[in-house]
Amino acid sequence: MGGYVLxxxxxxxxxxxxxxxxxxxxHIGIHRPSGSTGGSGVAAARPHGEGRMAVxxxxxGGRRRDNTDLPPGQYRxxxxxVLSAGPTPRxxxxxxxxxxxTETGGRSTWSWPEFTALPTDEATVDIHCVTRWSxxxxxWRGVSVDTLLADVETAAEYVVAHSYGGYxxxxxxxxxxxxxxxVAYEFDGEPLAPVHGGPARLLVPHLxxxxxxxxxxxxxxxLDDQPGFWETxxxxxxxxxxxxxxxxxx
Amino acid sequence: xxRAAALGRLTWQPATVAAARVEAATARTLVLDVxxxxxxxxxxxxxxxxxxxxxxxxxxxxxxxxxxxxxRLEVTVQAVADGEVSPYLVDVAEPGDQFEIRGPLGGWFxxxxxxxxPALLIGGGSGVAPLMSMVRAATNPSRLLYSVRSPSDALFTAExxxxxxxxxxxxxxxxxxxRVAPAGWPDPPRRLDTDALARVVWPRDADAVAxxxxxxxxxxTAADLLVDIGHDPANIRTERFGPTGG
Numbered sequence: 001m002g003g004y005v006l007x008x009x010x011x012x013x014x015x016x017x018x019x020x021x022x023x024x025x026x027h028i029g030i031h032r033p034s035g036s037t038g039g040s041g042v043a044a045a046r047p048h049g050e051g052r053m054a055v056x057x058x059x060x061g062g063r064r065r066d067n068t069d070l071p072p073g074q075y076r077x078x079x080x081x082v083l084s085a086g087p088t089p090r091x092x093x094x095x096x097x098x099x100x101x102t103e104t105g106g107r108s109t110w111s112w113p114e115f116t117a118l119p120t121d122e123a124t125v126d127i128h129c130v131t132r133w134s135x136x137x138x139x140w141r142g143v144s145v146d147t148l149l150a151d152v153e154t155a156a157e158y159v160v161a162h163s164y165g166g167y168x169x170x171x172x173x174x175x176x177x178x179x180x181x182x183v184a185y186e187f188d189g190e191p192l193a194p195v196h197g198g199p200a201r202l203l204v205p206h207l208x209x210x211x212x213x214x215x216x217x218x219x220x221x222x223l224d225d226q227p228g229f230w231e232t233x234x235x236x237x238x239x240x241x242x243x244x245x246x247x248x249x250x
Numbered sequence: 251x252x253r254a255a256a257l258g259r260l261t262w263q264p265a266t267v268a269a270a271r272v273e274a275a276t277a278r279t280l281v282l283d284v285x286x287x288x289x290x291x292x293x294x295x296x297x298x299x300x301x302x303x304x305x306x307x308x309x310x311x312x313x314x315x316x317x318x319x320x321x322r323l324e325v326t327v328q329a330v331a332d333g334e335v336s337p338y339l340v341d342v343a344e345p346g347d348q349f350e351i352r353g354p355l356g357g358w359f360x361x362x363x364x365x366x367x368p369a370l371l372i373g374g375g376s377g378v379a380p381l382m383s384m385v386r387a388a389t390n391p392s393r394l395l396y397s398v399r400s401p402s403d404a405l406f407t408a409e410x411x412x413x414x415x416x417x418x419x420x421x422x423x424x425x426x427x428x429r430v431a432p433a434g435w436p437d438p439p440r441r442l443d444t445d446a447l448a449r450v451v452w453p454r455d456a457d458a459v460a461x462x463x464x465x466x467x468x469x470x471t472a473a474d475l476l477v478d479i480g481h482d483p484a485n486i487r488t489e490r491f492g493p494t495g496g
Contacts (some may be wrong), residue, residue: 031282055264057300059342062308063334073309075334082466082490085358087483099285132297132309158397166484233357247355249260 031067069126071241074134080196081133085229089165089195096199098183099218102154110148110197116185118143123182125205127212128241140203142184145176148219156221160228161202164215169228170237171204171211173221180206180229183216208246262299262350263287267343268322273405276329277376278340279315281322284351289318292383293360293461293489296325296353300335310335312381313463314354315406317387323354326405328376328491331426359461359489363389367459368452372472373397374442374464376489381463382406385413385421392436393422393450396444397468400430424450442468447475454480462487 070076082250093112100108108119120141159171173179185192185200192198197214203209212228231237236245244250269281295313298484316324329340343349361384368391371381378396382405387393398404404425414423426446431439440446454459460481462472469488477483 023359055262055301055348055350056303057338058347059344060300060302060308060338060349062300062302062306064306075308075310082489084488086486086488087477088470089483131311169463195466230358234355 009210016090016211030057033188069136070134071128072133072244074128074241077133077135079133080135081129081131081139082195083129083131083210084113085167086165089163090194091164091215092197098148098200098216100148100221101154101218102152102221103156103223106153108148108152115143115183115200118147121179121182123203123205125203127205127209130208130235130246132208132243134241139188140182140184141189142200142203144179144181144214145181145183145202145219146179149177152221154221156223158225160220160222160226161211161213161216162218162220163213166215167205167215167229169211170201170226170231171207171215172225172238175204175207176219180204203204206240208236208241210235211239260351260352264348265351267345267347268439269345270343273326274328274403276340277326277405279324279326280339280343281316281324282351283322285321287321287323288321290314290354290383291360291362292318292387293380294354294356295380295382296323296351296355298325298335298339299350299352300338301349308334311355312339313383315379315382315386317383326376326382341366344494359463360488361461362388365459366390367457368392370450370452370458370460371395371475372442372447372460372462372464372467372476374472375399375403375491376405377464377468377489379463380407380489381461384461385410388421393424393452395424395426395442395446395450397426397428397464397472399428401432402426402430422450442472442475444475444479447472448479451476451479451481458485460486461489462486464491464493466490485495 096112098110098115121144123140124137126134126136127138156173159173159176161169182203183200185201187196192201200216202213202216227237234247236247236250239245263284265282265284267280268283271279273279295311297309297311299307299309301307312325312327314323315326327336327339330336369384371384371392371394374397381394385392400465410423413421426442427435427439428441429439431437460476469490470496473486473488476486
């Protein structure tokens with residue numbers, strides 16, 4: 001990792017060292033031009049769902065596919081479905097800005113030309129939507145959140161992502177660090193379409209995809225956790241697909 | 251955001267098919283009996299789990315189309331050509347058959363009975379299903395704009411005609427036919443456009459809330475048009491049905 005300026009008493013530093021072994025659960029192939037680091041397919045024990053009830057559905061056979069790498073309760077699709085809570089915001093690149101705001105009010109911003117001049121990663125990842133579809137081997141280009149936070153001084157433990165249009169979603173900061181999260185602006189080699197979150201969206205593939213906020217506008221570093229849009233509307237605060245954390249009570 | 255989102259029981263519960271109604275060539279409503287079901291908020295959905303004899307399971311989410319009542323709910327399902335769950339629900343399930351459901355789910359695309367605002371409900375294809383729950387439970391003025399390919403694809407036709415003709419005038423219903431219009435229909439078949447929306451949109455000072463549900467392209471178009479004609483984006487709620495909903 002490196003590059004972070006963390007205060008000496010920052011409680012996340014201990015947790016960071018565990019990444020790469022603790023992360024497992026999604027397979028990810030990161031192709032960094034610099035060759036600086038790369039994820040590997042970490043096999044993880046996958047917890048079983050809750051105990052099964054004995055309700056067999058007469059006349060249902062099902063169409064089995066290769067469900068390796070599929071979290072519990074998900075099915076595989078080759079489409080790229082769209083989910084959002086409201087209209088798609090249209091943001092001109094000349095007015096677009098990305099900000100990182102710290103708990104003390106410190107603010108770093110990037111215009112579109114500044115943002116796209118940053119080093120990028122290519123990430124090929126599986127994505128898992130809480131509406132039960134999973135899409136394998138999606139291909140993105142974006143700026144690692146590590147890069148955006150490299151010169152940021154913070155004691156924050158949590159992050160709220162803010163989107164154009166008002167959407168929010170929350171994370172423990174450690175979930176966005178160490179090669180786990182990007183601000184992506186290309187999908188399949190093309191500029192990211194507005195309907196999929198363009199100009200730029202967060203990409204956090206190890207959590208349910210509502211956490212990968214579309215139309216990203218700012219990352220707000222916080223000392224306390226603040227549930228976002230879906231997290232206050234009944235969806236799980238953390239959203240790990242491998243533990244099937246869909247709703248509050250999961 | 252209301253923290254008091256209506257949350258369903260998150261355990262899987264057996265649902266028994268009580269009746270099935272054909273709604274269109276490839277769409278059917280299943281009436282489900284569920285012990286202990288306490289009702290739902292119009293707009294909510296349920297997760298459905300089917301289990302094959304060898305233990306293989308498949309899951310999908312379906313909107314509830316009925317008005318809230320204890321012990322019973324209805325889902326209206328359009329068969330997806332290469333789907334796994336929807337063809338079973340549309341073509342195979344019979345009264346007495348059982349599968350499992352979990353819910354009701356969803357705290358955003360909902361119209362609460364105590365919400366005094368008038369509503370504009372815009373449905374595309376089978377996306378009309380959760381809006382039908384809102385229509386059936388409506389206690390406040392509602393306008394439904396239903397975009398559908400042809401009269402034979404349209405769901406809930408007879409009931410919507412009766413609802414629209416009701417003396418209280420509570421619910422207004424407008425159809426837009428995109429491929430084939432009924433004989434004598436005043437407009438040629440066309441996609442949803444500004445003209446059609448302008449006929450049903452509430453005045454700006456009405457503080458109306460819009461619910462838009464359908465395939466992605468439809469929802470994108472309808473929501474964009476609403477914003478273009480001045481509807482507050484913050485009062486537009488969307489839900490999308492895609493071919494992967496099968």
